[in-house]
Amino acid sequence: MEQKKLSQKKTVSFITLGCKVNQYDSDAMRTLFVRNGYSPAEGDDADVYVINTCSVTSVGDRKSRQMVRRIRRAHPDAIIAVAGCYAQLAPEVFEKMGDVDVIVGHQNRTHIVEYVEKARTAEQPLNEVVDIMKVKDFENMEVDPEGEIKTRAFIKVQEGCDNYCTFCIIPYARGKLKSRKQEDAVSEIRKLVARGYREVVLTGIHLGNYGKDLHDGTSLSSLVAELVKIPELLRIRLGSIESVELSEELIRIIQNEPKVCRHLHLPIQSGSDSVLKGMNRHYRLAKYKALIAELRDKIPGLALTTDLIVGFPGETEENFKETLETLKEIRFSGIHVFPYSQRTGTPAATYPDQVSNEVKKERVHRVQELEKGIAKDYRDQFLGKVVHVLAEEVKNGWYEGLTDEYIRVTIRSEGVERGIMYPVRITAITEEGMAGKIENQELEIRN
Incomplete structure (x- = not known):
């Protein structure tokens, strides 16, 4: 691999694919580059390109590869680094492409600037991916925003997942449950508030289990309780939480603390018990619906949104109609619906009765049409208020x-x-x- 040239002014550009957690990771890595003398690139010309990849679906994999090729064609002399889920799961793919200089996955990202500098004279791609299943501690990074200050900041406080839903590749990409120390999270948020941020969104891969691995009494409710004490922080918004992990203490805080948004995102994934069983989800509809009823009773006006997967292996038309009826009954204010994606390495990828892409596409459309009407009805109640x-x-x-x-x-x-x-x-x-x-x-x- 020939030596990469470096312009007099070191510049870096980030391309982020996938979820809000990935966006936080990109912002944190950008902060490391800035602290080491790099400037965010203006326009589409940089010395270094960092592509934070996604692998939640096969589409994410493909987009990640396409982005690498597009950047390499347009910028043959640039350093290209890949991070994120796809880089973690399949570093060999990027090694074989011949277009990537640095591969870091989901660990050692605090050293990414060092790797990029080393890659300038390396003869082979630097593959710094480690066995993520052996990583026990949260890799603490923080965001120091450059340029125009925004109002809302996403703060990552948790990494990894121990649930192993049969459709999901993420536990294999991000490893076991790891929580950020509460004092580190609070410290970063205080700095952002001092810079002018007024709302924080707490995010993680398995947010509801935040703190369980620390064994010191830390929990999502203890973190939120600490954040409400920050005077100029106007809002605290919670990211996606599994319904079975919503504690009574957290419910009480949402009830009583005006700073905590009355909005919860509780993934349901299916409205059919037989499909939930196949997915290895840790609840059934009766329990989920009972929680929804409790929440609406205790927190009037609470907004509820959800995630849904259609076309899971073996999902029949009858199962899907059960899901539609469940959605009509619960009436979420918003639904993020996804077609099931067959991910190599997950149990569901080998299940019989895979649903065709045509059926999955049609089911996504039917959910979207239903959601559009329910969401409009939900918003209508605010007219004049x-x-x-x-x-x-x-x-x-x-x-x-x-x-x-x-x-x-x-x-x-x-x-x-x-x-x-x-x-x-x-x-x-x-x-x-x-x-x-x-x-x-x-x-x-x-x-």
Whole structure:
């Protein structure tokens, strides 16, 4: 491999595929580059490209390979590093491609700048991937945002998963449950709030089990309880949580702490017990529905969203209709629906009765049509009411932001400032969200 040239001004560009956890990992690695003298590239020309790959579906694998080839064709002299799930699971694929200089997976990312510098004179790709199943400790990184400060920050506090759902490749890519020390998470969040961030979204691969591996009393509820003490932090939003891991203490905090968003994302994955059993999900519909009823009773106005997989091996039309009926009964305010993806190395990949792509596509469409109507009905209840909107960004000339319930609202009022929570009376329901005007221009809630 010939030596890579370095311009006088070292620049780096990140391409992130996949989930919000990957986005946090990219932001943290970008921080390491900046601290080591690199500048984020302006435009599409950099000395170093870091591609944070995804492998949750076969589409993610393909997109990751395509991105590597596209960057190499456009920038033959650049250093290309790959990280993330696909790099962790299949480093040999990237070695054989001949287009990649550094492979790091999901560990040793704190050394990525060192690897990139070393790769400039290396004759072969540097494969720094380790056996992730042997890694016990959370790799602590933090984000130091450069450039324009935003309002909402995603904070990763947990890594790995011990559930081993039969369809999921992620436990093999990210390893066992690992939690970030609470003091490290709180320290990073305090720094971001001091920089002007007003909302944090706690994320992880298995967020509800945060703290269980630390054996010191740390839990998701203890972390949230500590965060509500930060004066200028206006909102704490929780990422995806498994229903069976929602503790009574966390429910109580959501009930009683105005800073904690009244929105929970509880993956259901299927509305059929027989499919849930095949998936190795650790609950059945009766328990899931009972939890939903309890939550709605204890936290009036709570928004509930979910993830759903259709076309799991053996899912019959009758099973799918059960799912549709379950969705009609629960009436989530939002549904992220995915066709089942056959992942080599997972038990479900070898199951008989694989569902055709045509059927999966048709089932996705039917769920999307159902969800569209239910979500619109949910938003309709806010017409004429006042909601609290944290102003985030300008789009089409007006500020937009999110409600507690994770609904995007266009604030059609003058004089709006980013990072301030406004009372907004909803005057219109839009295709994807809502619009309204500030109820009292002089009233700024929690600024």
